[in-house]
Amino acid sequence: MTDIAQLHRRALDATHKIVAGIQPDQWTLPTPDEGWDVRALLNHIVSGNLWAVELTAGQTIDEVGDRLDGDMLGDDPLGAYDASAQAAAAAFEVAGALDAQCAVSYGPVPGSVYAGHRFIDVLIHGWDLAIATGQDATLDTALVAACLAVVEPQAGLMQASGSYGSHVDAPADADPQTRLLALLGRRPPHE
Secondary structure, three states: OOOHHHHHHHHHHHHHHHHHOOOHHHOOOEOOOOOOEHHHHHHHHHHHHHHHHHHHOOOOHHHHOOOOOOOOOOOOHHHHHHHHHHHHHHHHHOOOOOOOEEEEOOEEEEHHHHHHHHHHHHHHHHHHHHHHHOOOOOOOHHHHHHHHHHHHHHHHHHHHHOOOOOOOOOOOOOOHHHHHHHHOOOOOOOO
């Protein structure tokens, strides 16, 4: 598999295009993530990016405290996304970051595991934003294949966490993107 830090950066770049396509009247539209509108979901992504910077630098959740709670988007959601994406991508690319332990909420894990989870989060929530705002929701096939390789071995754990939704049955001949989305509790919009 390609280096997880590079996959994470590519997912951030792909999601940038979707964030840039959000129109001013779309911030309150519902998303596939129950209870989150477009602005709340983007705020979640930006906050997650900023958490990655802190946790890869050796901070603990208690040390970060509530600094990353609340509105992270301000008056420039795209600018906030871009700044957080650049910082998060760079954090995982620091020498040794993928081997260092990160004190995430589900226990200390190697940076490579955390980067994989951030990769999934950014890519899938990009899809969620595309669906919510009527943009092309076709994900890059190489990113989908890499994401499947990360998700499949731990799909049960991810579903049990409640963070990604319950498994959705996909047809046996489903394309990779449909299979990935189903594993993470998402249905294609035509269903």
